[in-house]
Amino acid sequence: xxxxxxxxxxxxxxxxxxxxxxxxxxxxxxxxxxxxxxxxxxxxxxxxxxxxxxxxxxxxxxxxxxxxxxxxxxxxxxxxxxxxxxxxxxxxxxxxxxxxxxxxxxxxxxxxxxxxxxxxxxxxxxxxxxxxxxxxxxxxxxxxxxxxxxxxxxxxxxxxxxxxxxxxxxxxxxxxxxxxxxxxxxxxxxxxxxxxxxxxxxxxxxxxxxxxxxxxxxxxxxxxxxxxxxxxxxxxxxxxxxxxxxxxxxxxxxxxxxxxxxxxxxxxxxx
Amino acid sequence: xxxxxxxxxxxxxxxxxxxxxxxxxxxxxxxxxxxxxxxxxxxxxxxxxxxxxxxxxxxxxxxxxxxxxxxxxxxxxxxxxxxxxxxxxxxxxxxxxxxxxxxxxxxxxxxxxxxxxxxxxxxxxxxxxxxxxxxxxxxxxxxxxxxxxxxxxxxxxxxxxxxxxxxxxxxxxxxxxxxxxxxxxxxxxxxxxxxxxxxxxxxxxxxxxxxxxxxxxxxxxxxxxxxxxxxxxxxxxxxxxxxxxxxxxxxxxxxxxxxxxxxxxxxxxxxxxxxxxxxxxxxxxxxxxxxxxxxxxxxxxxxxxxxxxxxxxxxxxxxxxxxxxxxxxxxxxxxxxxxxxxxxxxxxxxxxxxxxxxxxx
Numbered sequence: 001x002x003x004x005x006x007x008x009x010x011x012x013x014x015x016x017x018x019x020x021x022x023x024x025x026x027x028x029x030x031x032x033x034x035x036x037x038x039x040x041x042x043x044x045x046x047x048x049x050x051x052x053x054x055x056x057x058x059x060x061x062x063x064x065x066x067x068x069x070x071x072x073x074x075x076x077x078x079x080x081x082x083x084x085x086x087x088x089x090x091x092x093x094x095x096x097x098x099x100x101x102x103x104x105x106x107x108x109x110x111x112x113x114x115x116x117x118x119x120x121x122x123x124x125x126x127x128x129x130x131x132x133x134x135x136x137x138x139x140x141x142x143x144x145x146x147x148x149x150x151x152x153x154x155x156x157x158x159x160x161x162x163x164x165x166x167x168x169x170x171x172x173x174x175x176x177x178x179x180x181x182x183x184x185x186x187x188x189x190x191x192x193x194x195x196x197x198x199x200x201x202x203x204x205x206x207x208x209x210x211x212x213x214x215x216x217x218x219x220x221x222x223x224x225x226x227x228x229x230x231x232x233x234x235x236x237x238x239x240x241x242x243x244x245x246x247x248x249x250x251x252x253x254x255x256x257x258x259x260x261x262x263x264x265x266x267x268x269x270x271x
Numbered sequence: 272x273x274x275x276x277x278x279x280x281x282x283x284x285x286x287x288x289x290x291x292x293x294x295x296x297x298x299x300x301x302x303x304x305x306x307x308x309x310x311x312x313x314x315x316x317x318x319x320x321x322x323x324x325x326x327x328x329x330x331x332x333x334x335x336x337x338x339x340x341x342x343x344x345x346x347x348x349x350x351x352x353x354x355x356x357x358x359x360x361x362x363x364x365x366x367x368x369x370x371x372x373x374x375x376x377x378x379x380x381x382x383x384x385x386x387x388x389x390x391x392x393x394x395x396x397x398x399x400x401x402x403x404x405x406x407x408x409x410x411x412x413x414x415x416x417x418x419x420x421x422x423x424x425x426x427x428x429x430x431x432x433x434x435x436x437x438x439x440x441x442x443x444x445x446x447x448x449x450x451x452x453x454x455x456x457x458x459x460x461x462x463x464x465x466x467x468x469x470x471x472x473x474x475x476x477x478x479x480x481x482x483x484x485x486x487x488x489x490x491x492x493x494x495x496x497x498x499x500x501x502x503x504x505x506x507x508x509x510x511x512x513x514x515x516x517x518x519x520x521x522x523x524x525x526x527x528x529x530x531x532x533x534x535x536x537x538x539x540x541x542x543x544x545x546x547x548x549x550x551x552x553x554x555x556x557x558x559x560x561x562x563x564x565x566x567x568x569x570x571x572x573x574x575x576x577x578x579x580x581x582x583x584x585x586x587x588x589x590x591x592x593x594x595x596x597x598x599x600x601x602x603x604x605x606x607x608x609x610x611x612x613x614x615x616x617x618x619x620x621x622x623x624x625x626x627x628x629x630x631x632x
Contacts, residue, residue: 080567087596107597107631110308111337120466120490126417131390133468136493137516209493210518226297241561254297261379261430265468266437266461 053160053176059199060192063219064152066228067255069095073105075249076144082243090149093256097156099263102149115265116150119184122265131265136183144236144246147186154178154192157185165196168203172196187214200229205239213239225253302343310335314416314627318620322611325619330358335369335417347374353418370421381428388421389439391459391472393486393498396552396576397528399508399536400472400484400500402457403441409552409576410585410605410615422452435461451534453477466490472502480504480535494518506531512552519562524554524574540614548614549579556589568593576615583609583616599629 071093078086089105104112111126114134121134123146134146151157158178165174178190186206193203201219208214221233230253238244261267312333321327332355339349351369356362372385388405392398396409405419424441437459446452457474472484484502491497496514501507512526528550530536532543541548556572570591577584586608591601603625609616 085567086593105306107308108593108599110306110631117463120463120468122468125413133488133490133496133498133514135490135496135514135516137518137520138522208518244561244567252298254300256300260432261376261381264430264435265463266435266470 050162051174053162054155056162056174056194056199057158057160057176057178057192058155060194060201061153061155063200063222063229064231065094065097066225066230066253069256069258070254071256071258072253073251074149075251076149077247077249078144079245079247080243092149093258093262094150095258095260095263097153099260100150101262102146114146114150115263115267116184117263117265119182120265121146121150121184124267131267136186144248145186148236148248151184151186154190157182158190160192163191166193168193171202173202174199201231215239226255300343304341304343306337306339308337309632310417311630312416312627314625316623316625318623320621321619323619326360328359331416332356332358333416333418337370345376347376348372349374355418367418367420369417369419372421379429379431381430382426384425386421386423386445387426388419389424389426391457391470391486393468393470393488393500394510394512394526394528395524395554396526396574397510397530397550398500399502399504399510399528399530400470400486402455402472402474402482402484403439409550410587415589415601415603422455433462433464435459437461453479504531504535505533506547508536519557520559521555521557524552526550526552528552538614540612540617546580551575551577551579578609578614581609581613581616583607583613585615585618597631599631600627601629602626 071091074090074092076088076090077084078088087106088109091103091105092100093103094100098118100116102114102116104110104114113124115122115124115131122131123134124131138146154160157180159181160176160178163175163177165172167173173193173195176192176194178192180188188209189207189211191205191207192201194200195202200222203219204217205213206215206217216237216239217234218237219231219234221231222229223232224230230250232250234248236246236248238246310333312331312335314331314333316329316331318325318327318329334354335351337349337351339347341347350371352371353367353369354364355367356364368386370386370388372383372387374381374383376382389403390401392401392404392407394401394407396407396412398404398407401407403422403424405414405421408414422441423443423445424439426437426439429436439455439457439459441455441457443450443452443454454477455474456477457472459470459472461468461470463469466489468488470486472486473482475481482502482504484500486498486500488496488498494516498510498512498514500510502509508528508530510526510528512524515523517523529547530550531547532541532545534543536548537543552574554572554574556570556574558570560566560569560571570589572589574587575584576587584607586606588604589601591599593599604622605624606622607615607618607620611617
């Protein structure tokens with residue numbers, strides 16, 4: 001009997017080892033399938049959680065460009081060491097993402113206007129004898145630049161990349177990095193904070209091609225116009241001269257039918 | 272008591288709701304747009320080392336009101352006049368009409384009649400293609416006292432998409448005595464294509480020349496602008512120029528200009544027997560010296576215009592300081608250099624320094 005047992009022992013061990021290998025194979029298979037499933041699920045969840053940067057940017061643009069064709073007034077007050085030192089007033093007429101016409105209304109600048117057609121820009125100075133072509137670098141001059149007033153359609157000018165979510169004060173915000181995609185863009189790069197709940201712009205940081213952080217902005221106040229929330233006040237901080245900032249106040253926003261000939265570069269009318 | 276509080280609360284809520292609705296309203300479109308401006312300038316010029324017996328000081332007092340009205344969507348009118356009181360060897364007052372015109376806009380067409388400043392040239396200091404432009408003075412290209420006057424004309428514009436056609440007829444009947452202006456008929460076609468702002472100009476001076484020309488401007492990269500004009504009027508006149516802006520906002524402009532020696536282009540100091548003239552213009556300037564503490568309200572620029580043939584030139588320096596939203600002070604200096612028979616050296620003084628104050632409303 002015992003002989004028989006000992007004689008059968010090697011076969012029993014072989015069977016058990018084979019059984020063990022089979023179980024291991026099955027377990028490895030399960031583990032592999034589980035790992036794949038986990039990775040696929042993780043990828044899908046991550047993808048679902050990263051908002052569409054392009055859609056967010058387009059939505060945020062509606063707070064500054066509520067209609068395809070509109071007019072508005074901008075009052076810019078420049079502050080130096082906390083004291084107001086200059087006020088400027090502009091009337092902006094904008095049509096689509098490619099055309100805007102800015103008329104200067106403050107006493108010293110009356111009669112001047114800026115025209116933006118796609119990537120091209122002209123300034124008409126009554127004493128310069130002709131409309132003058134503006135280079136992209138000239139668009140940056142001033143506390144609030146020509147570009148800050150006339151180019152506010154960021155989805156047309158920049159390619160957005162979603163970075164992260166973070167809090168600005170008490171607001172939970174999406175953070176986008178915008179990179180210039182055309183020659184006419186005012187800045188090379190923008191960091192843009194948009195409120196999570198409605199994509200409303202909250203804050204921005206502006207960078208030059210050299211990488212220099214030139215300005216920051218806070219979008220301070222919105223108000224309802226024709227059933228839409230529109231930007232009423234923003235502040236631009238000079239990051240090179242830290243004691244200088246400009247407050248831009250928007251008013252008189254209204255949709256208007258604007259003729260194409262308003263946006264003709266040879267125009268020299270007084271208005 | 273409770274009912275009274277409820278009623279008051281309801282009224283308050285209604286009032287707040289009314290305010291909210293009122294804020295949400297779109298502003299109505301006005302049928303009339305009015306623009307006006309007034310500039311008052313007092314400019315005093317001191318001439319140094321005078322070589323002729325004339326007064327050393329010139330004082331000019333200018334009052335420059337402008338007004339424009341647009342009655343939407345079709346009618347517009349504008350006027351801009353100057354009252355100028357000159358005190359030199361004696362005192363006299365002049366009244367000049369810079370612009371006074373009415374315009375009618377109908378579809379893609381715009382018509383205007385009256386006196387109007389038209390600018391077709393692309394050059395800063397010189398403009399051979401500006402056939403209807405006010406005369407360009409290269410030592411004062413920005414017309415710092417705004418003394419330029421328009422031409423009396425009838426003009427029609429047709430703007431369709433990227434294409435703009437202009438036909439103008441200008442009369443010389445009201446031109447100042449002694450000017451060489453003639454009745455001019457001119458046509459311009461302007462198009463923006465691949466970043467080139469290009470114009471083709473053709474026309475005729477009554478009893479004089481027929482002319483044709485081409486102008487362009489083009490921005491290259493972030494900092495460069497190129498411009499040029501080529502005109503045929505008896506002979507060719509060519510202007511090429513460039514503008515460069517540094518990242519700190521300093522602007523450089525350079526121009527080279529060569530007109531034929533014909534009466535239309537010739538300066539009084541140039542002999543009719545002289546050869547074709549060559550000119551160079553250089554400018555460097557910066558508006559708002561923001562980088563320097565306390566200099567944000569300053570503009571500084573310097574330029575030089577030279578006749579390459581006779582090697583004479585005039586150096587120019589300008590400084591402007593703004594105060595608040597209405598007031599500015601400026602200094603303008605000109606120093607002509609060259610032999611007494613040269614174009615710029617013929618000026619009867621070694622330098623002219625102007626200081627002035629400007630109030631704008």
